[in-house]
Amino acid sequence: MFTNVEHIGIAVRDLASSNDLFSKLLNVLPYKAEAVEAEGVTTSFFRVNQTKIELLEATTPDSPIAKFLEKKGEGIHHLAFEVDDIEAEMERLKTEGFTLLNEVPKRGADNKLVCFLHPKGTNGVLIELCQEIKEG
Secondary structure, eight states: OEEEEEEEEEEESOHHHHHHHHHHHHTSOOSEEEEEGGGTEEEEEEEETTEEEEEEEESSTTSHHHHHHHHHOSEEEEEEEEESOHHHHHHHHHHTTOOBSOSSOEEOSSSEEEEEEOGGGTTTOOEEEEEEOOOO
C-alpha cells in the first residue's frame, strides 16, 4: 500500500549550483548528499516539513540521469511513493499490468529499497516505490 509521497526527484546538470539555487528557493540547506555508484548518480536531499526534494546529478555518461538530461534537460525526473512492503506492492502492480523496470528491489539513496515503474504505463511519469531498509 502507498503510504505517502516519499520525495520528488529532479535531474540537474550541476549539483553544486543546484544546491545553491534550491537552498535559496527553499530557505534550507540540504540535509544529506550521497553517491549511488550502481546508478551512476550523486544525490542531494532537501526537506521542507514532510516533503523531500532529491536532486540527482549524473556521474557517468551512460547513467539513467545522464540519458534523461540528454533527452529532456533538467527538471522533474520521478515521483517516489513510500510503501510498507515493496515486494508485495511490486507483485500487486505487476498483476495490475504495470511494467516494472527492475524485477527485484534494489538499494537506492537515503537508506531505501527501490523499484521503478515504466513511464509508458503511468502517463509518462517515472514512478519510484521506496521502502525504508530496516537494519538488523
